[in-house]
Amino acid sequence: MRVVVGYQDTKSGRDxxxxxxxxxAAGGGELHVVLVLASNERATLxxxxxxxxxxxxxxxxxxxxxxxxxxxxHDLTPATTHLRYAESGAEGLLExxxxxxxxxxxxxxxxxGIAGRFRISGVAxxxxxxxxxxxxxxPKRARRTPGSGVSRVTAAIGLRPGASDVMTxxxxxxxxxxxxxxxxxxxxxxxxxxxxxxxxxxxAHQHVSTVLEGVRETLPDGVAADTVVAHGATFxxxxxxxxxxxxxxxxxxSSRLASAGRLFLGATAARMLRELPVPMVxxxxxxxxGE
Numbered sequence: 001m002r003v004v005v006g007y008q009d010t011k012s013g014r015d016x017x018x019x020x021x022x023x024x025a026a027g028g029g030e031l032h033v034v035l036v037l038a039s040n041e042r043a044t045l046x047x048x049x050x051x052x053x054x055x056x057x058x059x060x061x062x063x064x065x066x067x068x069x070x071x072x073x074h075d076l077t078p079a080t081t082h083l084r085y086a087e088s089g090a091e092g093l094l095e096x097x098x099x100x101x102x103x104x105x106x107x108x109x110x111x112x113g114i115a116g117r118f119r120i121s122g123v124a125x126x127x128x129x130x131x132x133x134x135x136x137x138x139p140k141r142a143r144r145t146p147g148s149g150v151s152r153v154t155a156a157i158g159l160r161p162g163a164s165d166v167m168t169x170x171x172x173x174x175x176x177x178x179x180x181x182x183x184x185x186x187x188x189x190x191x192x193x194x195x196x197x198x199x200x201x202x203x204a205h206q207h208v209s210t211v212l213e214g215v216r217e218t219l220p221d222g223v224a225a226d227t228v229v230a231h232g233a234t235f236x237x238x239x240x241x242x243x244x245x246x247x248x249x250x251x252x253x254s255s256r257l258a259s260a261g262r263l264f265l266g267a268t269a270a271r272m273l274r275e276l277p278v279p280m281v282x283x284x285x286x287x288x289x290g291e
Contacts, residue, residue, distance in 0.1 A: 057083070118140070135263060186235060236275050
């Protein structure tokens, strides 16, 4: 697995660096740290001064050197660093992923938001609606557990067709990093029009369980998975009720609106992301991690 980390010399940048290093180390893969600066070719009212451009480039190289130092201090996988120029951070990361044949792009959260959760930044938002490879989202403070490995990969399975991309990615990731595999589905009782009736909730729970069992029966030989169904009055409440290990990764699929081979974060996955205390990997439609 070749991991491409979108890096900035900030706490969020170190969150993405920590998650990328953790995944690369767990899977025995390569780690590429990419810092993107605005291209000088971009149209501006006043062209930047040459002195300022040189200063910014030197600063960027020092930031990348600090990333290497941080990895060494935490005994993590050494990285190859790259300084890129592009119209935007997302464009630079996408180009780097193509050229490096990256399996996965890792980015951190925007400023603000709740500790341990992910707030979508401008770069992440662009990647989540255009990337051709899976994108991993590092929650705030992921840097505090840089070398803990991955104990479990959870595939979030919906009730509509199209779970094969998620399953394939989750299976490959769990096998690559040596983690347990779990299948998860969520029931929002009020939002699904089930009211508060215990009987209705139980019926929904049984339906989801049946779906998960059906998915589990399609697993390749030698691959085992636990299943879990969580329900709540709302989708967010259902997510909060799930027990997540601190070193767990959640894998979700793209929206049905996504073009083939492209990533598009759907509304349900976005709501799940806001409540998740662990990293999420979003996979493109009709594509899977490792292809």
